[in-house]
Amino acid sequence: MAKPKKRYVCQLCGSVSPRWTGQCVDCGEWNSLVEDAGGVVTPFSAKHNLRGGGRRIELVGLDAEVQLPARVSTGIAELDRAMGGGLVAGSATLMGGDPGIGKSTLLLQAAAKVAAQGLEVAYISGEEAADQVRLRARRLGLGAAPLRLAAATSVRDILTTLGDNGGADLLVIDSIQTMHSDLIEGAPGTVSQVRASAQELVRFAKEHGTALILVGHVTKDGTIAGPRVLEHMVDTVLSFEGERSHQYRILRAMKNRFGGTDEIGVFAMEREGMTEVPNPSVLFLTQRGEPVSGTSIFPALEGSRPVLVEIQALTVRLASGATPRRAAVGWDSGRLAMILAVLEARCGLSFASAEVYLNVAGGYRLTDPAADLAVAAALISALTERPIPNECIAFGEIALSGEVRQVAHAGLRLKEAAKLGFERGWVPAGTKGADGIASSSFGNVRALVDQILGR
Structure with missing residues (x-):
């Protein structure tokens, strides 16, 4: 009888190795390989003739009737x-x-x-x-x-x-x-x-x-x-x-x-x-009093439910020669770097000598690219110290060219904002409005800068 071969299985990713190594070659985790006593299983194809001996299965069409599960x-x-x-x-x-x-x-x-x-x-x-x-x-x-x-x-x-x-x-x-x-x-x-x-x-x-x-x-x-x-x-x-x-x-x-x-x-x-x-929007919106620079409201969409969250930005000017820091909590740091690059290249705003901090209030995590416009508005507001009106929301995707592109379910986002008392929405050009809330359209991010600076 042949001696069973040993194998080692990674406890994180399930990768199998014929010998123990300090680091898993697939997931890169250290000291995660453990000997598995299960042995080596002989493939079915090596023991049976695949042309016969199996049970015949029934093939059905896509048009068969389907009942939703209770x-x-x-x-x-x-x-x-x-x-x-x-x-x-x-x-x-x-x-x-x-x-x-x-x-x-x-x-x-x-x-x-x-x-x-x-x-x-x-x-x-x-x-x-x-x-x-x-x-x-x-x-x-x-x-x-x-x-x-x-x-x-x-x-x-x-x-x-x-x-x-x-x-x-x-x-x-x-x-x-x-x-x-x-x-x-x-x-x-x-x-x-x-x-x-x-x-x-x-x-x-x-x-x-x-x-x-x-x-x-x-x-x-x-x-x-x-x-x-x-x-x-x-x-x-x-x-x-x-x-x-x-x-x-x-x-x-x-x-x-x-x-x-x-x-x-x-x-x-x-x-x-x-x-x-x-009503999650009430949970993620902080108590809003006088307008403060560096904050904007974004209507995120989770399935069929819009959730309004507050995006907070802070910029701190540094002495000459110091290396500025970029930190994002609740949003992708790579996307933050992209928005900063677009604001510098397309709008002439300088963040090179300033530390930038971005936070999504309440610990909420955003993955929606429609948050680009709200993030840019918060960054511009923080840099110029010009507050965004409390009754305003913003959403839209920003391209590397500086163009503000339309996003899905804009009407649903605007309706939820109007329901919570917001009066104006900063939206991409061509977006259809909703009852109870006025819209300001932006074709590019430079128009957003002009809006915040009051030009």
């Missing part, structure tokens, strides 16, 4: 919004987020509300004892919720218990990195264990029609720990974002086989747990 509300509207409408029977959901961000709190609240509807709910904690979960539930006012609770890490024990008790409509596993499968060797949290444990749990959910929610740890760069195949195994991937020092939390769908990935749920961490924020 959904069960979690009782939390913002969570339902992010998931595409609620829980789907037999679906698997992976929720990731930083430690202490509130994943367990939110899922405990959701599990209690689903159980209150008369459905069978099981909450399995692999990180805390049952008494610790009970204490948290009492703090949240959920001590009398009719859900079933256990502290366990063995996947075999969990599935055997649920199978004997008739299954569950909702199963919450907190967290998948603590689960252990006895089908393979390895410590909990390793790539092979996470993959095997998730596979068994997902198979159980599909066979019994159970809505499965897995909590996943994240790495230092914000990605969900474990093999990337874990995200492919589940139907929905949710990312719980936010800073622990800030009150708000954003639940964003990164993948959803039963709905869109363009909706978000917004929560605020309160003493009584996670509370919904039906």
Whole structure:
């Protein structure tokens, strides 16, 4: 019998190496390779004749009738919004987020509300004892919720218990990195264990029609720990974002086989747990008094929901010869450098001898290129010390030529601004206006400079 070959698997990216090395060649992480006792699997094509012996499958056309899956509300509207409408029977959901961000709190609240509807709910904690979960539930006012609770890490024990008790409509596993499968060797949290444990749990959910929610740890760069195949195994991937020092939390769908990935749920961490924020714009807009230079308002779009956020800029003149610093919080630093270059090259503004700081208020993170015009307005205002009127919003994409280009859903952004009392919008040329708010159009960024300077 041939001696089984050893292999080493990266615990971050799942890359396989025939020998141990200090650094993974794929992801570049140090000391992440761990020996995998699974051995080498013989390919199916080497053992079987691919021309026969298989089961004949049925091929269907695209015009076959399709029924939308029935959904069960979690009782939390913002969570339902992010998931595409609620829980789907037999679906698997992976929720990731930083430690202490509130994943367990939110899922405990959701599990209690689903159980209150008369459905069978099981909450399995692999990180805390049952008494610790009970204490948290009492703090949240959920001590009398009719859900079933256990502290366990063995996947075999969990599935055997649920199978004997008739299954569950909702199963919450907190967290998948603590689960252990006895089908393979390895410590909990390793790539092979996470993959095997998730596979068994997902198979159980599909066979019994159970809505499965897995909590996943994240790495230092914000990605969900474990093999990337874990995200492919589940139907929905949710990312719980936010800073622990800030009150708000954003639940964003990164993948959803039963709905869109363009909706978000917004929560605020309160003493009584996670509370919904039906109007996020109020949360991200600071108290506005007298106009202050260096601030502008941008109507971001998250799915079908406009969210108004405040962009803050600060410039500090330095002594001759000092190296200026550029810092951006909540926005791409590379895009900030591009906007500064356009303002210098196309408008004659000099930022070379000034430090530039850009911040999105409330810890919100912007990826929408439509924020270019609002960022440029805040930078111009900070440099010239000319405040932007409080009743004004701005949006538009800036090209390297200095042109201000149109963006999607301009009407929706203007309507949300008008609803919150804003009276004027600085928009790209050719943008259709909306009732209740006047529009000032800009074809290029030089016209924006003239507007702020009052030329």
